[in-house]
Amino acid sequence: MRYVSTRGGQHPLGFKDAVMTGLARDGGLLLPAEIPYVAPRLPAWQRLSYTDLAFEIMRLFADVPEADLRDLIDRSYGTFRHPDVTPVQSVDGVHILELFHGPTLAFKDVALQFLGNVFEYILDETNRQLNILAATSGDTGSAAICGVRGRDRIRIFVMHPHGRVSPTQERQMTTVLDDNVFNIAVDGTFDDCQRIMKSLFGDLAFRDRHALGTVNSINWARVLAQIVYYFFAAFRVMRLTGARRVQFAVPTGNFGDIFAGYVACRMGLPISRLVLATNENDILARFFNTGDYSQGAVRATISPSMDIQVASNFERYLYYRLGEDAAALQNLMQQFASTGRLNVAPLPDGRIDDLIAAGTGNTAETLATIREFQAKTGYLLDPHTAVGVHVGRQFLKAADPMICLATAHPAKFSQAILDATGKDLAHHPILAALGDLPTRCAVLPATDAAIRAHLERNISS
Numbered sequence: 001m002r003y004v005s006t007r008g009g010q011h012p013l014g015f016k017d018a019v020m021t022g023l024a025r026d027g028g029l030l031l032p033a034e035i036p037y038v039a040p041r042l043p044a045w046q047r048l049s050y051t052d053l054a055f056e057i058m059r060l061f062a063d064v065p066e067a068d069l070r071d072l073i074d075r076s077y078g079t080f081r082h083p084d085v086t087p088v089q090s091v092d093g094v095h096i097l098e099l100f101h102g103p104t105l106a107f108k109d110v111a112l113q114f115l116g117n118v119f120e121y122i123l124d125e126t127n128r129q130l131n132i133l134a135a136t137s138g139d140t141g142s143a144a145i146c147g148v149r150g151r152d153r154i155r156i157f158v159m160h161p162h163g164r165v166s167p168t169q170e171r172q173m174t175t176v177l178d179d180n181v182f183n184i185a186v187d188g189t190f191d192d193c194q195r196i197m198k199s200l201f202g203d204l205a206f207r208d209r210h211a212l213g214t215v216n217s218i219n220w221a222r223v224l225a226q227i228v229y230y231f232f233a234a235f236r237v238m239r240l241t242g243a244r245r246v247q248f249a250v251p252t253g254n255f256g257d258i259f260a261g262y263v264a265c266r267m268g269l270p271i272s273r274l275v276l277a278t279n280e281n282d283i284l285a286r287f288f289n290t291g292d293y294s295q296g297a298v299r300a301t302i303s304p305s306m307d308i309q310v311a312s313n314f315e316r317y318l319y320y321r322l323g324e325d326a327a328a329l330q331n332l333m334q335q336f337a338s339t340g341r342l343n344v345a346p347l348p349d350g351r352i353d354d355l356i357a358a359g360t361g362n363t364a365e366t367l368a369t370i371r372e373f374q375a376k377t378g379y380l381l382d383p384h385t386a387v388g389v390h391v392g393r394q395f396l397k398a399a400d401p402m403i404c405l406a407t408a409h410p411a412k413f414s415q416a417i418l419d420a421t422g423k424d425l426a427h428h429p430i431l432a433a434l435g436d437l438p439t440r441c442a443v444l445p446a447t448d449a450a451i452r453a454h455l456e457r458n459i460s461s
């Protein structure tokens, strides 16, 4: 498979180069030159195990010898605590797709366990080193660290805003003591971390000298890993209910997770609707309801991994929405860069998209959903998942079964569970064990110079 840029200015790359590059040289995002259509193969795939299904899907996109790809997949999902990797639970009229059985209890493990192995595989082959620089507001940092800890050819530097991530999230990162893991608590905000990251990546000489790489959700390997569970869950739920099509509700921040569902649908998986759910940071919900994508200020909520205004993967969707017209896309993105907004005209039926519907769950609705669900069924939803369930339920009537993506284990957000239910119900032994462990973390000022010096010191030693 060859990979092209959404902005049309990158000569096609193979899978390995696409994974190592992250962003295209013309500033666009990489996409497969064509999306394989697999509908005729679905009957044969229906009863495959998670890893066998992952192999069938990933081999269509990844030019890696079959035995190597199988090994990468087996090692990536061998760290999950459930034999189904991403099991489905049917609770109170919806089907909960549990994506949190990986080592850090958030759905990001599905992609980052795989990405860590793919990075190492490519680096071994080419005898290279990689220095990953990441900025996190919480979940991405621990999943990325967990994906690459202990690997010889990789160092990872993760910046988080000092004192502004939850104590659990902080300990999940700083208790990892492997030599190749460098936690940095930046005396500033998450925006400061992102600004520093952009600035260091913008210095091309620095970036090339130190072989800097990223793990954020624009990396195609992350999207690829996430496509698999849409197929897996759809097969399970179609078999369980006899339905011929399914819907998905997806708690959304950077549009990475739901974009994987969009690709699955284009591959021929019978999805009748993708429900995009946001918290108060609702730029995407507004877009899919009105066609207007306009940036506002980020508000802090109880579902922090969705506190995002500019969704990094949205450009990939827009590319298809504009009929794969790279020039038109480039115009829109330039307009957005200069004005902070862009518009897309509705389809003839008045909708913005015939697959994606969208809605918002605010803090009160999220807490109420957690409380009611727990009271009625005993099942605990984390606040991100609850946003998805709240919005997804609005599309239940006389329609196909609804699969709600559960993106984090509730114990990661135990304070929200306490606030919602009045009870201290959310625990997990992995998180409980972190309290006693030693930690390592450098506290640094929020300046380019401080982070740059820290990287240089630790890369050369």
Ligand SMILES: *Cc1c(COP(=O)(O)O)cnc(C)c1O
Pocket (backbone or CB within 6 Å): 106, 107, 108, 139, 140, 217, 251, 252, 253, 254, 255, 256, 257, 258, 305, 306, 384, 385, 407, 408
């Ligand atoms: C990252 C994250 C999301 C949002 O996923 P996107 O791919 O950014 O849309 C939702 N829930 C949790 C728990 C997350 O960590």
